[in-house]
Amino acid sequence: MKAVVCGAGRVGYGIAKALSREGNAVTVVDWSPELISQITTDLDVRGVVGHGAHPESLERAGVADAELLVAVTHSDETNMIACQVAHSLFKTPMRIARVRAQAYLDPAWRGLFSTGNLPVDVVISPEQEVGRAILQRVETPGAFSTALFAGGRVQLLGIRMHEDSPVAGSSIEQIREIFPDLRLSLCGVNRDGKLFVPTVSDPLLADDEIYIAIEPKMLDRALQILGEKTEKVRRVIVIGAGNIGVYVARALERLGRVKVRLIEANKSRAEAAANQLKRTVVLHGDGLTPELLREAGVDRAELAVCVTNDDKVNLLSAVMAKREGAGRAICLVNEEAFKPLRDALEVDAFIDPRTTTVSTILQHIRRGRITGLQSIAGGLAEALEGVVLATSPLMGKSIDDLELPDNVTIGALVQDGEIFMPGEQAVVKEGDRMLLFAESDAVPKVERLFRVSLDYF
Incomplete structure (x- = not known):
């Protein structure tokens, strides 16, 4: 896919990094020669110095051949006009704009962002996205990170292990033996700044940041077992x-x-x-x-x-x-x-507003294949929710027998409204929703699992 990113700030950098890492041809447009020099040095992307909304700058960036424009400059107006120019002059199929001013987002003006007016396919409000992230943490005491998937049926939590945790030093396999009623999936461990997908026998050590997938109704039970407070916020x-x-x-x-x-x-x-x-x-x-x-x-x-x-x-x-x-x-x-x-x-x-905004933008870019996405630990990993298609290599296999890429693990399977965790009997069917946790290098392979194609990496 060819993509043009307007804005080389924190969010633009994050979007360009994620898209280029997955093999897309990315061009970044920004007024600042210094920012363009830095981003082209750090990443495998092309840079254009110029105004993100000017037709000449967008033409030099190759927007006429691009499938995607992401406008995330510091100016709402520049972002909106960039989408207008891309649509009117270059027929760019998909256009995403970051809009911070709440005056544009008032429900009274809901018709503003439409093809007949301002042709923006997806409007991203960092303030609203950050606000939602904070509210999720209000509802989840004891977790430093939380995200909902499958329409709220599955929750991914980031929890820090403490020395006085009753299960510190135990593996998830041992925890399941001691607490057979605890249904959760251990997806990732961030230890000393290095994130990895653990095995069921890896011990959980003090100061580990662990990522678990659970049903929301099991939240209090899981936090108690892991030694976290469950006091409700009042x-x-x-x-x-x-x-x-x-x-x-x-x-x-x-x-x-x-x-x-x-x-x-x-x-x-x-x-x-x-x-x-x-x-x-x-x-x-x-x-x-x-x-x-x-x-x-x-x-x-x-x-x-x-x-x-x-x-x-x-x-x-x-x-x-x-x-x-x-x-x-x-x-x-x-x-x-x-x-x-x-x-x-x-x-x-x-x-981190950047991580929150980047996660939301990537989810919209991958719409149709990936229905949910959350960037983990500053981009070291991603949690991705996808719908299983008839041609997927996941079809017809037990969740414990899935041949997943290296550094990828299953968080949960949602089938006919029922939640299945690793270790439980379930065979993957068409239309199932699956939550996968992948280290950053493996994300493109995860995307291929949900494509309408018989080709498998």
Whole structure:
């Protein structure tokens, strides 16, 4: 496939990396010669210095022959016009735009992004995607990462093993013997920065970050066995009243059972948030001030969500909130260099907008073959949900007898609404949904398993 990516920032870089890794011909367009030089040096992609919405730049990038345009510059308007130009002048079949301003996304203007108006096939809102990721963590205490597949029937969790975990040092095989009622699949282990697909006999060590697939109804049981807290979130402190903070607060209001306090340093932004929210108490002040945190009741809060526009403020406010008594802290972090600080600062989870946005974009690009996708550990692996077709080499085989590529494992099989885990009796049928966990190098092979083709890698 030929693809043009407009924007060589963090998200553009991530998209170009994922597409080029899978053998696609990728061209990246950006105004910055420095960013183009860096991305063409790091990746097997072609670069064009120019404006992402200008016909001349897009023509030089080869958009006339491309099947896909992904516009992820820092300007919403540039992204939208790039899609318009690609459609009107070059007939590019698929067009994806990142749109951050919520004014464009108001349901009242739902007809804006259509072929007769602005021909954008898929609109990605990083703020909404990050907000959804945070809400999933609110619903899943004890996990640093979570994603839903198969319409919510299967959940993939990232959980850190602690020294005092009752099953530390045990393999998943031993855990199943001790707890036969525990139905889960161990998909991946991130140990000392190296992610691998484990065997059933590999021991789980302290400080391992493990990825498991389970049914949501088994969540509390699994967390208890793994030594994690399962206390439900009833009080939340949100620091930062930008698009993400307001989105999270509004969604928590809809849950009904959660009391929310929102802290914002900017007075006009705090007033705007207070006007938009119904039951959230909005406090104007600095989220790094212990007195204000105490006034917000941080010592009684199960969770602090730090989502200002400044990574450093988010990191420090997360540390302050936990020091003042918050049960857990989630932190929005854009800068890669800060990622290793999570453990040292004792922050429970980092939210990376780039990873979240890239996962969503890749899912839409692979629509029809892959129906769900989640990037894992900064791109070291992917969890992919696909529909089994009649021509798939997976057809007619027991889930324990599947001949999967190296570094790939099955997370779960959904068949006629029933969930099957590895070790359970089930034969793959046409139309089944299958969750596979693959190290990054094996992702193209996984895609081929779900293609309408008799060719098998």
